[in-house]
Amino acid sequence: MRKKEHKECTSALLPVRDTLDIIGGKWKLLILISIWEGNKHFREIERSIPKLSTKVLSKELKDLEENQLITRTVINGFPVRTKYMPTEHSKTLEKVIFELHNWGVHHRKKIFGNKSSNSSVSV
Amino acid sequence: MRKKEHKECTSALLPVRDTLDIIGGKWKLLILISIWEGNKHFREIERSIPKLSTKVLSKELKDLEENQLITRTVINGFPVRTKYMPTEHSKTLEKVIFELHNWGVHHRKKIFGNKSSNSSVSV
DNA sequence: CGGAATCCCATGAGATACTG
DNA sequence: CAGTATCTCATGGGATTCCG
Numbered sequence: 001m002r003k004k005e006h007k008e009c010t011s012a013l014l015p016v017r018d019t020l021d022i023i024g025g026k027w028k029l030l031i032l033i034s035i036w037e038g039n040k041h042f043r044e045i046e047r048s049i050p051k052l053s054t055k056v057l058s059k060e061l062k063d064l065e066e067n068q069l070i071t072r073t074v075i076n077g078f079p080v081r082t083k084y085m086p087t088e089h090s091k092t093l094e095k096v097i098f099e100l101h102n103w104g105v106h107h108r109k110k111i112f113g114n115k116s117s118n119s120s121v122s123v
Numbered sequence: 124m125r126k127k128e129h130k131e132c133t134s135a136l137l138p139v140r141d142t143l144d145i146i147g148g149k150w151k152l153l154i155l156i157s158i159w160e161g162n163k164h165f166r167e168i169e170r171s172i173p174k175l176s177t178k179v180l181s182k183e184l185k186d187l188e189e190n191q192l193i194t195r196t197v198i199n200g201f202p203v204r205t206k207y208m209p210t211e212h213s214k215t216l217e218k219v220i221f222e223l224h225n226w227g228v229h230h231r232k233k234i235f236g237n238k239s240s241n242s243s244v245s246v
Numbered sequence: 247c248g249g250a251a252t253c254c255c256a257t258g259a260g261a262t263a264c265t266g
Numbered sequence: 267c268a269g270t271a272t273c274t275c276a277t278g279g280g281a282t283t284c285c286g
Contacts (some may be wrong), residue, residue: 015153015222015227020192022230024147026259027134030282042268053260055164057273069232080266087231097139099222103215107145110191110212149279176280181249192261202247203286 022067023093027052032090035070040083062097069093145190146216150175150183156225158193163206192216 005088023029034048039051046057053073061084064070146152149170157171169180184207187193192213198204 012224013156015132015231016152016223018227018230019223020143020147026145033136048283051260054269055261056259067182067230074268078266080269082269089267090231092229096222098218098225100139100142101135102138103219104141106215107141107190107212108138174280176282177249178251178281179279182279197248201286203249205248 007046019096022063022069023096025060027056027062027095031057032064032086032093033061035084035086037091039049039086042082042084045084139190145186145192146219147235148183148186151221152188154180154183155192155209155216158207158209159213163204163208165207169209230238 013057018084023032030049030052031045034045039045039048043053043060045061046052046054049057061070061072065072068087071085071087073083073085075083129161140175146155149181153172154168160171162168162171165177165180165184168184169175172180184193184195188195191210194208194210196206196208209230
């Protein structure tokens with residue numbers, strides 16, 4: 001699941017690293033959210049996220065599936081169709097994302113003062 | 124602060140991205156924690172984190188300083204000495220880290236069943 | 247000591263083409 | 267449609283050296 005480096009580090013940090021590795025990539029959350037929003041098929045997801053290439057999407061979907069955040073189902077014969085669905089487990093991420101969001105907003109205020117406070121909290 | 128790509132994406136996600144960019148790197152949290160633990164000087168921090176090179180540490184410290192998570196003070200003339208200290212603002216990250224930790228532990232259980240549940244929650 | 251500069255390689259990721 | 271394969275290039279980051 002994770003690359004096996006720096007095992008030595010503060011062991012309490014390991015679960016934090018796991019989480020960051022799982023949701024921290026450039027695309028992971030975008031893809032997950034796209035699926036949460038109802039996009040189910042490969043091309044559908046791909047089209048919903050600008051700049052995302054098939055290669056990367058393919059890899060990211062595998063990662064998400066390995067981590068049981070989505071399920072992958074092959075539907076029928078020809079042409080092949082697959083369906084990606086979010087798992088119940090993926091819902092447990094919402095709280096984490098909420099905190100990340102929260103801190104991001106808090107941090108922006110801290111850094112920039114009070115402009116651009118127009119962003120919804122819903123994920 | 125962030126690379127200016129994919130502005131188009133779900134705007135509620137932007138603060139999340141900010142947060143992830145700030146703490147998400149390979150070293151950021153390790154360095155921050157090292158400083159929290161009391162390491163103050165460049166070499167001191169470097170030595171406390173295996174495999175960390177001066178170049179990377181130098182860059183990461185700048186990032187952390189830009190984001191007002193640490194302060195940098197030059198102490199005296201020769202040889203030069205600097206002091207890095209955590210800011211109050213950095214403390215607001217603890218909740219986020221706690222949630223990341225929490226989910227990581229939860230996730231490990233989900234994936235692996237119940238082994239290796241020996242990690243303290245303190246960060 | 248605290249870094250900056252340089253060199254170099256591994257990886258990440260975009261574009262395109264191709265297959266079942 | 268759902269991916270895989272290949273090629274290529276940018277970047278991240280490791281090792282080492284050097285300077286004030």
